[in-house]
Amino acid sequence: MDMSWFEDVLTLLEERNMTRAADRRNITQPAFSRRIRSFEEWLGVEVLDRKANRIEISPALSTNEEEIRSLIAHLNELRTKISQHDPAESVVGIAAPHASIYSTFPDMALRARSTFKGIRFRVRAANLSDCVSLFLRGDTDILLCYEASSVGSMQFGSGVRRELWGHDYLIPVVGGVLRYAVRDNHDVPLDTPAIVYPENSYFGEVLNKSQCQFGTANFSSNPVCQTAFSSGAKEMILGGLGVGWLPFSMVHREIESGELIALSNGFGRVALDVAIYAHRHIEIAEQLVDFWTSRPKSSQ
Numbered sequence: 332m333d334m335s336w337f338e339d340v341l342t343l344l345e346e347r348n349m350t351r352a353a354d355r356r357n358i359t360q361p362a363f364s365r366r367i368r369s370f371e372e373w374l375g376v377e378v379l380d381r382k383a384n385r386i387e388i389s390p391a392l393s394t395n396e397e398e399i400r401s402l403i404a405h406l407n408e409l410r411t412k413i414s415q416h417d418p419a420e421s422v423v424g425i426a427a428p429h430a431s432i433y434s435t436f437p438d439m440a441l442r443a444r445s446t447f448k449g450i451r452f453r454v455r456a457a458n459l460s461d462c463v464s465l466f467l468r469g470d471t472d473i474l475l476c477y478e479a480s481s482v483g484s485m486q487f488g489s490g491v492r493r494e495l496w497g498h499d500y501l502i503p504v505v506g507g508v509l510r511y512a513v514r515d516n517h518d519v520p521l522d523t524p525a526i527v528y529p530e531n532s533y534f535g536e537v538l539n540k541s542q543c544q545f546g547t548a549n550f551s552s553n554p555v556c557q558t559a560f561s562s563g564a565k566e567m568i569l570g571g572l573g574v575g576w577l578p579f580s581m582v583h584r585e586i587e588s589g590e591l592i593a594l595s596n597g598f599g600r601v602a603l604d605v606a607i608y609a610h611r612h613i614e615i616a617e618q619l620v621d622f623w624t625s626r627p628k629s630s631q
C-alpha cells in the first residue's frame with residue numbers, strides 16, 4: 332500500500348473532479364486515475380462510479396472524509412516524531428507515593444530540566460502497591476519510592492534497573508500546642524495524641540516492624556487519626572492534632588524554624604533509601620537514571 336493514495340483520495344474529495352485533483356497532485360489525469368484504481372484494488376471496493384460521460388464518488392468514501400483527513404494528519408505527525416526524535420523532548424511517566432513526590436521529586440525534576448531542557452513529566456501519585464502496578468503495566472517509565480531495610484527492596488526482572496537517589500529517614504515530630512508537652516530530653520508522654528499510619532501502608536509496615544512508638548495504632552495508646560497520606564499527616568501534625576512520623580526531608584525546614592520539634596532522641600528514627608526503578612528498554616528513563624545517580628545530591 333502506498334500512503335500517498337490517501338492524499339490522492341482526499342484531494343479528489345475536495346475537488347470533486349478528476350482533472351482538477353490530478354492538477355493539484357502535479358500528475359496527469361490518466362496517472363491519477365491509475366493511482367485511484369490501485370487504491371480501490373487494495374481496498375477491495377470501488378470508490379468511484381464510472382458512468383458514461385461522468386464519474387461519481389461513492390458515498391462510502393464521502394462519509395469517511397474526516398477520518399481520512401485525520402489519518403493523514405496522524406501519519407504526518409508520526410513521521411515527524413520518528414524522523415526528529417529527541418529523547419530530551421520526551422514526556423516521562425513517573426509513579427510515586429505522595430511522600431516521595433513531596434519530599435524528593437521536585438529536586439529531581441529541577442536537576443533534570445537543567446540538562447534535559449525540553450523534558451516534561453507526568454506524575455502518577457498513589458500508594459506503593461498501585462504505583463508498582465502502574466510501573467509494571469508500562470503506564471509509567473520510572474518508579475520512585477522509599478525503601479527500608481526491614482522490608483527490603485522490591486524484586487523485578489532483568490528488564491528493570493534499580494538505583495539510589497539518596498538516603499532519608501523517618502522521624503517522629505510534633506507541632507502546634509503539643510510542642511509545649513515536649514520535655515527537655517525531647518520526650519513526650521506515651522498518651523500523647525498520634526497521627527498513625529495504617530498497618531497495610533508501606534510506612535505503617537516499616538514502623539510496625541521496628542515497633543516505633545506513635546507509628547501505628549499497635550504502638551500508640553491515643554491514635555486520633557489514621558492516614559497513609561503523609562502530606563496530610565504533616566499538616567495535622569503542624570496544627571497540633573498529634574505526634575507523627577514523617578521523612579526528614581519533608582520536615583527539615585519546619586524543624587529549623589521551630590514549627591516542629593523532632594523527637595528522634597527519645598523515640599529513634601528509621602533509615603530509608605530513596606530508590607529509582609526504570610525500564611531498561613526506555614532510552615530517556617535510562618538517561619535520567621544515569622544523570623540522577625552520577626551527580627552529587629544534597630545531604631539529607
